[in-house]
Amino acid sequence: MSNNLIVEREKRLIELERRISELRESSSAQALDMSSEIGALEQRYQQILHEFFGTLTPWEKVHMARHPNRPTSLDYISRFDRFDELHGDRHFRDDPSIVGGFAMLRGRPVMLMGQQRGRDTKENLRRNFGMPAPEGYRKATRLAKLAARLRLPIVTFVDTKGADPGITSEEHAQSEAIAVCLQAFSRAPVPIVTTVIGEGGSGGALALAIADHVMMLEHSTYSVASPEGCAAILWSDSGKAEEAAARLKLTAHDLQRFGIADEILPEPLGGAHRNAQDIVTRTLDAVDAALQRLTVLSSEMLLEQRYRKYRRLGEWQAESLEPARTAR
Amino acid sequence: MPRPEWLPARRAREPEAGDAAMWSKCQKCGEVLYQRDLAANLFVCSRCGYHFRMHAYDRIDAIADNGEFTEIGGDVLPQDPLGWTDKRTYPAKLSADRERSGISESVVCGLASIGGHRVALAIMDFHFRGGTMGQVTGERITLLLEEARRQRLPCIIFSASGGARMEEGMLALMQMAKTTAAVSRFMDEENFFVVVLTDPTSGGVSASFAFQADVIVAESKAMIGFAGRRVIEQTIRQRLPDQFQTAEFLLEKGAIDMVVDRRNLKETLVRLLEYAAHE
Numbered sequence A: 001m002s003n004n005l006i007v008e009r010e011k012r013l014i015e016l017e018r019r020i021s022e023l024r025e026s027s028s029a030q031a032l033d034m035s036s037e038i039g040a041l042e043q044r045y046q047q048i049l050h051e052f053f054g055t056l057t058p059w060e061k062v063h064m065a066r067h068p069n070r071p072t073s074l075d076y077i078s079r080f081d082r083f084d085e086l087h088g089d090r091h092f093r094d095d096p097s098i099v100g101g102f103a104m105l106r107g108r109p110v111m112l113m114g115q116q117r118g119r120d121t122k123e124n125l126r127r128n129f130g131m132p133a134p135e136g137y138r139k140a141t142r143l144a145k146l147a148a149r150l151r152l153p154i155v156t157f158v159d160t161k162g163a164d165p166g167i168t169s170e171e172h173a174q175s176e177a178i179a180v181c182l183q184a185f186s187r188a189p190v191p192i193v194t195t196v197i198g199e200g201g202s203g204g205a206l207a208l209a210i211a212d213h214v215m216m217l218e219h220s221t222y223s224v225a226s227p228e229g230c231a232a233i234l235w236s237d238s239g240k241a242e243e244a245a246a247r248l249k250l251t252a253h254d255l256q257r258f259g260i261a262d263e264i265l266p267e268p269l270g271g272a273h274r275n276a277q278d279i280v281t282r283t284l285d286a287v288d289a290a291l292q293r294l295t296v297l298s299s300e301m302l303l304e305q306r307y308r309k310y311r312r313l314g315e316w317q318a319e320s321l322e323p324a325r326t327a328r
Numbered sequence B: 001m002p003r004p005e006w007l008p009a010r011r012a013r014e015p016e017a018g019d020a021a022m023w024s025k026c027q028k029c030g031e032v033l034y035q036r037d038l039a040a041n042l043f044v045c046s047r048c049g050y051h052f053r054m055h056a057y058d059r060i061d062a063i064a065d066n067g068e069f070t071e072i073g074g075d076v077l078p079q080d081p082l083g084w085t086d087k088r089t090y091p092a093k094l095s096a097d098r099e100r101s102g103i104s105e106s107v108v109c110g111l112a113s114i115g116g117h118r119v120a121l122a123i124m125d126f127h128f129r130g131g132t133m134g135q136v137t138g139e140r141i142t143l144l145l146e147e148a149r150r151q152r153l154p155c156i157i158f159s160a161s162g163g164a165r166m167e168e169g170m171l172a173l174m175q176m177a178k179t180t181a182a183v184s185r186f187m188d189e190e191n192f193f194v195v196v197l198t199d200p201t202s203g204g205v206s207a208s209f210a211f212q213a214d215v216i217v218a219e220s221k222a223m224i225g226f227a228g229r230r231v232i233e234q235t236i237r238q239r240l241p242d243q244f245q246t247a248e249f250l251l252e253k254g255a256i257d258m259v260v261d262r263r264n265l266k267e268t269l270v271r272l273l274e275y276a277a278h279e
Helices: A005-029 A035-053 A058-065 A073-077 A121-126 A134-150 A167-171 A174-187 A202-206 A227-235 A238-247 A252-257 A272-294 A299-312 B006-016 B035-040 B056-063 B090-101 B135-151 B166-188 B229-236 B247-253 B262-276
Strands: A082-085 A098-105 A108-115 A154-160 A192-201 A213-217 A221-223 A263-265 B023-025 B032-034 B107-114 B117-124 B155-161 B193-201 B215-219 B258-260
Touching (some): A005 A035, A005 A058, A058 A192, A058 A221, A058 A238, A073 A098, A073 A108, A073 A192, A073 A272, A098 A134, A098 A272, A108 A134, A108 A272, A134 A154, A154 A202, A167 B229, A174 A202, A174 A299, A174 B166, A192 A202, A192 A272, A213 A252, A213 A272, A221 A252, A252 A263, A263 A272, A299 B166, B023 B035, B032 B035, B056 B107, B056 B117, B090 B166, B107 B135, B107 B262, B117 B135, B117 B262, B135 B155, B135 B166, B166 B193, B193 B262, B215 B247, B215 B262, B247 B258
Parallel strands (some): A108 A154, A154 A192, A192 A213, A192 A221, A213 A263, B117 B155, B155 B193, B193 B215, B215 B258
Antiparallel strands (some): A082 A098, B023 B032, B107 B117
């Protein structure tokens, strides 16, 4: 029994898929015409697919963003022309929950970084479920500074529940590591393009997401706190997670409305993992297009635009009921 | 320099308060302290040295020369961008906190002098929404840093925060990015930035401007961390030692510059400001 809503629904579809292929096999083996039965089942399959995934609630999107088969950062990274991984924070260790290094995208050299979760238990233990430690953020800071010096655009993929909340992370000053990483991204005089591909969990996600162009996959989420954590604190009841998910306004469309996400990348019916090849291609196309637009700007212009972009968020006209910022 | 409008109003209300308001019990040692003595001792327990959480206006009185302070961004007031409701509506929480704390947001910002040195000063107050950072918190701090940069003043921020404010969703989280941008611009020029971490400082505030300062001071025994104690305990399923995430613990781990008793804090800040004030 999976605790992922989407996985549970897919089990019903898998059952139907199995019956359809069985029917196909037996119809060809016995040379019987079962096309009407098969057609009916296929129609039923499409109907359920739409019922399940046609429109997703925020809570369903939370589960979609956490789907075990959803493409992870390395699925995107592996489709760059090439990638040369760089390791370590130069002080203590290499954190495998952030992957980073030099890469080529359509012939353009870039600095590439992403939060990496695992698909199975073993990989998740190694990657700490995609929750970076201070060493991961210090590696990201180092790479962002290197990119700034070499004038390489920075491309990041965001996919984390949040920064690691463990004892060692606190001892190694998690707050400082994130704070300094935010500064490195804020200051880098090169184009930064970020794509939220799964879960964008709070400050631990934002550390790699101060960018000139922020994209979100249609069913990815990005939120100030996990719905479970928010429900536990504000309702004193983690059972209210579904309601919290709706109230937190964490979907790609919500964030586009707030001016936090600049572009939404549509996913196939049923989610990115149903056609990973295609979503990765389209994402890299969109990254490339954004870089083409941004690389023509001078570094002064980039920094000024980036400052204004974040400066505007939450800018209120004194004593008025409406924000000065108008939704884009 | 004019005092903030709320200060005389607040002061006038105090003598009317009943007997209960005259006494405070120390959370640490249980000592019952006469309110006026406690205030005179900067809200430090005279018996055990426990530092009570301070209201913003008491802090200004304790730090600014003659308590004089010119507020910046006081007219920027919180709204309800998400139309938030949990057990209560967000506007209801805001007005209750305004009433309880006497301030209109979790931070009060302005210009003041400390030991004769002009500074930009931000004071966060845990009594307002647990000091959480919402849009107005971020906006006021950004306005202050921009003014400090214009006037080339040192900036001192007193932090006290449970992190980003959930009731404002991602717009609250983005204040980490916004304040970071303002801090970075401020620090890219020859300006001096000091943060005083007070009890408690965590989450989105500790992971943004609080740990970006040139010098990080913490008040004695303040709880400081990224993740909340409860979150960590739930994750590791064991109780944490009492010392964990205290100012003294962070000093030992090399995360902060100094731990200071509140009664010596103003003197410490003046000494620090003298290093940045030389010609």
